[in-house]
Structure formats: C-alpha cells, structure tokens
Amino acid sequence: MATFKFQGIKIEEAPETAVPKCPKCEKRLDTVWIKTKGLGFVEQKQILMCPYCESLLGYGTYAITL
Numbered sequence: 001m002a003t004f005k006f007q008g009i010k011i012e013e014a015p016e017t018a019v020p021k022c023p024k025c026e027k028r029l030d031t032v033w034i035k036t037k038g039l040g041f042v043e044q045k046q047i048l049m050c051p052y053c054e055s056l057l058g059y060g061t062y063a064i065t066l
C-alpha cells in the first residue's frame with residue numbers, strides 16, 4: 001500500500017464518476033496519451049500527455065524485473 005503524507009488533508013478514494021482535468025486546457029481527461037521510451041525490457045520511461053493540447057501531465061520510470 002502506498003503511504004501518503006499530506007498533513008491535515010484527508011485522503012479519500014475518488015468516486016467512480018470523477019474524471020481528472022487537464023491543468024492547461026481544462027478538458028476532462030477521459031483519455032490520456034502515454035509515450036513510452038526505453039531500453040526495451042530493462043527500463044522504460046513513460047510520459048503522460050493530454051490528448052487535446054499535448055501538455056505534459058507527468059512522467060515516470062519503471063524497471064521491469066525479470
């Protein structure tokens with residue numbers, strides 16, 4: 001389980017109907033684009049993009065352990 005450390009903020013599960021908004025164009029993100037770049041099996045970097053205005057929403061790296 002992930003541990004969130006926001007002091008004084010209550011963390012709640014978002015309702016099923018909640019759809020995040022793009023911080024730039026404010027469109028509802030029912031879809032996000034993922035761009036994956038990486039060295040195949042070893043490590044991949046992923047970029048999350050808004051499909052409407054192509055803003056970068058976030059990125060991450062993950063490693064696949066075999």
Ligand SMILES: [Zn+2]
Binds near residue numbers: 022025027053
């Ligand atoms: Zn956008």
